[in-house]
Amino acid sequence: xxxxxxxxxxxxxxxxxxxxxxxxxxxxxxxxxxxxxxxxxxxxxxxxxxxxxxxxxxxxxxxxxxxxxxxxxxxxxxxxxxxxxxxxxxxxxxxxxxxxxxxxxxxxxxxxxxxxxxxxxxxxxxxxxxxxxxxxxxxxxxxxxxxxxxxxxxxxxxxxxxxxxxxxxxxxxxxxxxxxxxxxxxxxxxxxxxxxxxxxxxxxxxxxxxxxxxxxxxxxxxxxxxxxxxxxxxxxxxxxxxxxxxxxxxxxxxxxxxxxxxxxxxxxxxxxxxxxxxxxxxxxxxxxxxxxxxxxxxxxxxxxxxxxx
Amino acid sequence: xxxxxxxxxxxxxxxxxxxxxxxxxxxxxxxxxxxxxxxxxxxxxxxxxxxxxxxxxxxxxxxxxxxxxxxxxxxxxxxxxxxxxxxxxxxxxxxxxxxxxxxxxxxxxxxxxxxxxxxxxxxxxxxxxxxxxxxxxxxxxxxxxxxxxxxxxxxxxxxxxxxxxxxxxxxxxxxxxxxxxxxxxxxxxxxxxxxxxxxxxxxxxxxxxxxxxxxxxxxxxxxxxxxxxxxxxxxxxxxxxxxxxxxxxxxxxxxxxxxxxxxxxxxxxxxxxxxxxxxxxx
Amino acid sequence: xxxxxxxxxxxxxxxxxxxxxxxxxxxxxxxxxxxxxxxxxxxxxxxxxxxxxxxxxxxxxxxxxxxxxxxxxxxxxxxxxxxxxxxxxxxxxxxxxxxxxxxxxxxxxxxxxxxxxxxxxxxxxxxxxxxxxxxxxxxxxxxxxxxxxxxxxxxxxxxxxxxxxxxxxxxxxxxxxxxxxxxxxxxxxxxxxxxxxxxxxxxxxxxxxxxxxxxxxxxxxxxxxxxxxxxxxxxxxxxxxxxxxxxxxxxxxxxxxxxxxxxxxxxxxxxxxxxxxxxxxxxxxxxxxxx
Numbered sequence: 001x002x003x004x005x006x007x008x009x010x011x012x013x014x015x016x017x018x019x020x021x022x023x024x025x026x027x028x029x030x031x032x033x034x035x036x037x038x039x040x041x042x043x044x045x046x047x048x049x050x051x052x053x054x055x056x057x058x059x060x061x062x063x064x065x066x067x068x069x070x071x072x073x074x075x076x077x078x079x080x081x082x083x084x085x086x087x088x089x090x091x092x093x094x095x096x097x098x099x100x101x102x103x104x105x106x107x108x109x110x111x112x113x114x115x116x117x118x119x120x121x122x123x124x125x126x127x128x129x130x131x132x133x134x135x136x137x138x139x140x141x142x143x144x145x146x147x148x149x150x151x152x153x154x155x156x157x158x159x160x161x162x163x164x165x166x167x168x169x170x171x172x173x174x175x176x177x178x179x180x181x182x183x184x185x186x187x188x189x190x191x192x193x194x195x196x197x198x199x200x201x202x203x204x205x206x207x208x209x210x211x212x213x214x215x216x217x218x219x220x221x222x223x224x225x226x227x228x229x230x231x232x233x234x235x236x237x238x239x240x241x242x243x244x245x246x247x248x249x250x251x252x253x254x255x256x257x258x259x260x261x262x263x264x265x266x267x268x269x270x271x272x273x274x275x276x277x278x279x280x281x282x283x284x285x286x287x288x289x290x291x292x293x294x295x296x297x298x299x300x301x302x303x304x305x306x307x308x309x
Numbered sequence: 310x311x312x313x314x315x316x317x318x319x320x321x322x323x324x325x326x327x328x329x330x331x332x333x334x335x336x337x338x339x340x341x342x343x344x345x346x347x348x349x350x351x352x353x354x355x356x357x358x359x360x361x362x363x364x365x366x367x368x369x370x371x372x373x374x375x376x377x378x379x380x381x382x383x384x385x386x387x388x389x390x391x392x393x394x395x396x397x398x399x400x401x402x403x404x405x406x407x408x409x410x411x412x413x414x415x416x417x418x419x420x421x422x423x424x425x426x427x428x429x430x431x432x433x434x435x436x437x438x439x440x441x442x443x444x445x446x447x448x449x450x451x452x453x454x455x456x457x458x459x460x461x462x463x464x465x466x467x468x469x470x471x472x473x474x475x476x477x478x479x480x481x482x483x484x485x486x487x488x489x490x491x492x493x494x495x496x497x498x499x500x501x502x503x504x505x506x507x508x509x510x511x512x513x514x515x516x517x518x519x520x521x522x523x524x525x526x527x528x529x530x531x532x533x534x535x536x537x538x539x540x541x542x543x544x545x546x547x548x549x550x551x552x553x554x555x556x557x558x559x560x561x562x563x564x565x566x567x568x569x570x571x572x573x574x575x576x577x578x579x580x581x582x583x584x585x586x587x588x589x590x591x
Numbered sequence: 592x593x594x595x596x597x598x599x600x601x602x603x604x605x606x607x608x609x610x611x612x613x614x615x616x617x618x619x620x621x622x623x624x625x626x627x628x629x630x631x632x633x634x635x636x637x638x639x640x641x642x643x644x645x646x647x648x649x650x651x652x653x654x655x656x657x658x659x660x661x662x663x664x665x666x667x668x669x670x671x672x673x674x675x676x677x678x679x680x681x682x683x684x685x686x687x688x689x690x691x692x693x694x695x696x697x698x699x700x701x702x703x704x705x706x707x708x709x710x711x712x713x714x715x716x717x718x719x720x721x722x723x724x725x726x727x728x729x730x731x732x733x734x735x736x737x738x739x740x741x742x743x744x745x746x747x748x749x750x751x752x753x754x755x756x757x758x759x760x761x762x763x764x765x766x767x768x769x770x771x772x773x774x775x776x777x778x779x780x781x782x783x784x785x786x787x788x789x790x791x792x793x794x795x796x797x798x799x800x801x802x803x804x805x806x807x808x809x810x811x812x813x814x815x816x817x818x819x820x821x822x823x824x825x826x827x828x829x830x831x832x833x834x835x836x837x838x839x840x841x842x843x844x845x846x847x848x849x850x851x852x853x854x855x856x857x858x859x860x861x862x863x864x865x866x867x868x869x870x871x872x873x874x875x876x877x878x879x880x881x882x
């Protein structure tokens with residue numbers, strides 16, 4: 001075992017034989033890929049706010065946010081955005097009526113009542129609802145839901161906030177259901193066992209124990225659904241209407257912010273005119289609304305994930 | 310020669326042969342005042358020792374004393390943890406391993422590592438062993454290289470007819486020998502082993518220990534083990550680490566004693582060492 | 592038998608009817624979704640199946656619904672699909688590799704990057720259309736061309752691909768990376784030779800699912816696509832109308848026959864998306880690695 005001292009067999013150099021340029025290049029390329037997403041955000045902000053700011057130099061922002069007459073193409077033009085916001089909120093309200101209770105109901109069923117095998121089959125099926133393109137939902141609202149509402153005797157015309165809102169609600173049901181169900185599944189079984197052991201029924205446990213424990217995820221799902229409803233375009237473009245209408249009656253036709261942007265943007269409005277800039281002013285308003293909601297929802301989701309993981 | 314440790318007879322026959330005198334030992338690593346901290350928490354402090362060529366050196370000690378952190382300093386694996394900071398020096402054949410411009414890839418070419426839980430790649434046996442040579446550009450004579458590595462890790466007979474089959478189809482003990490072959494294929498000088506047998510059954514463990522005896526003829530081996538009897542069986546030199554508790558309860562690992570294995574287990578100089586090897590604690 | 596034991600059997604468990612009502616409500620919740628889906632599919636198929644024929648696939652749109660087809664739209668959708676894959680996969684996987692393997696989490700700009708991607712995933716699709724209109728169509732002067740549409744849809748779909756790729760990369764166990772590093776591999780060698788091959792099934796599935804979402808998007812293309820109906824086959828730098836937009840344009844026409852035409856085009860669109868999704872799921876089941 002005694003080895004006479006000998007020189008090391010390999011030439012000893014712990015520095016690299018040549019600088020590894022390849023590694024540096026790779027890192028730069030990958031960082032550039034990541035930079036695309038930053039550029040996108042910057043692009044969105046610039047694209048929206050630069051023309052919007054120009055718009056608000058010409059039109060007072062107070063008039064914009066408080067006026068109830070939206071007729072930018074008339075002479076004289078009027079730029080009160082409230083009818084568009086009201087239209088958006090009306091449709092969103094109808095959507096909430098559907099997706100919140102029934103999305104939560106579906107989530108409770110999947111999380112607390114269904115057998116594991118049933119849940120495994122039902123959950124992906126529910127996801128199919130989320131995968132249907134919104135233009136198809138718009139078609140459905142126009143050709144199926146509106147006539148059925150009329151059959152029920154409701155005074156809805158071809159276009160109505162109700163028709164679009166109900167269909168939107170069904171489209172958003174999987175969003176609410178999925179996130180709420182994730183949140184409820186994360187509640188530890190011990191909590192349920194403790195309640196059952198005291199003689200609670202499944203109804204008691206679901207509503208009094210699990211839902212409160214999962215509440216931040218559930219609220220996050222509601223906020224996310226609302227944000228999506230506000231930002232949704234095709235269903236309202238096809239089924240809600242094309243004329244701004246400041247009303248709280250869902251049976252009437254309304255134009256939402258998104259529908260206005262789509263209708264005007266499709267057209268050949270000359271660049272730089274005030275009509276062109278309305279696209280961006282309304283777009284900026286829409287963006288701010290959804291951005292605030294998204295931030296809130298993402299924060300909530302992260303909080304419930306941290307608590308249990 | 311048999312020694313009683315904690316009521317168990319342990320065969321330290323291999324250690325019955327006296328180690329070469331200090332003048333004849335060649336120093337591979339010279340560690341001076343090494344310390345490692347993670348985000349300000351000192352995990353290891355003031356370690357100084359020498360690792361000798363063609364020796365098996367064991368690091369023993371209770372859990373949390375920094376043995377794994379220490380062994381990972383030798384091949385720059387702590388670089389993978391952004392919050393880790395290494396102070397002090399490790400001289401590898403006289404060259405400062407943590408000096409400026411030292412390239413981790415060059416270090417790892419010469420100093421290989423086998424991990425606690427066998428971690429073969431989800432590829433064939435051949436591709437596992439060939440991976441190291443391929444990434445390091447040693448592609449000529451690849452078949453011979455693979456065969457030699459598998460021979461040296463005592464896996465060739467079991468593997469030679471199934472080189473193309475998945476490495477994950479091997480048993481735990483075979484997978485660990487595959488990981489050793491993988492390490493040997495790049496012809497390192499030093500092999501670091503972080504508790505290589507702790508995830509294996511006793512028979513597989515014995516085969517790994519036999520392998521260590523064989524391999525030390527050509528390689529320098531450093532092994533972390535929490536199994537004292539294993540250290541007594543395989544190691545020429547043993548370093549005992551322990552934990553210092555600070556005022557606020559923080560735990561810092563320190564080197565307590567480093568000597569020939571037979572001395573550590575029969576006549577330890579430090580009381581803490583004696584307490585540990587006789588099983589009074591740890 | 593003593594009195595206490597006898598009370599274990601009650602005639603009517605407490606809360607029976609509320610429990611039943613509640614359960615009924617829960618089942619109803621699920622049914623609302625599935626029945627609506629059923630009604631939707633029935634409506635589309637019954638209305639449109641008659642007109643899913645060669646005319647639909649080989650003719651261009653026209654003012655007369657009986658001879659109108661969706662060939663330019665179908666081709667445009669296919670071209671967009673190919674471009675989407677070509678753009679989003681390298682960008683998305685590259686970003687995911689950067690975030691998972693290269694970026695130091697302690698740095699503020701890397702954390703911002705992650706938050707930014709999550710926000711982008713939730714931005715309304717029409718805002719992407721505005722982005723396209725401002726920068727590509729008018730700003731860069733590209734005009735309302737296929738390439739612009741593909742680029743905007745790329746940006747729309749990119750966050751989804753990034754998130755899916757990150758999940759797949761994260762699923763590769765760290766022990767594999769450690770073993771590769773210990774053998775002297777450089778970071779890129781570890782990524783290219785161990786991490787990416789291991790993450791490939793997840794990346795493929797995620798990309799195809801994202802692609803299918805992108806192909807169903809209409810709103811951004813309204814702002815970036817052709818103004819009038821397109822009656823010639825699309826080229827990269829020419830006017831274009833993708834299938835969802837064509838469907839919308841037909842729905843917007845007053846004549847009844849155009850509704851039927853729209854329904855038949857919807858059948859084609861749904862078939863394309865269903866195929867893509869089924870393929871993605873097959874990929875996942877066949878190749879997913881269980882670490």
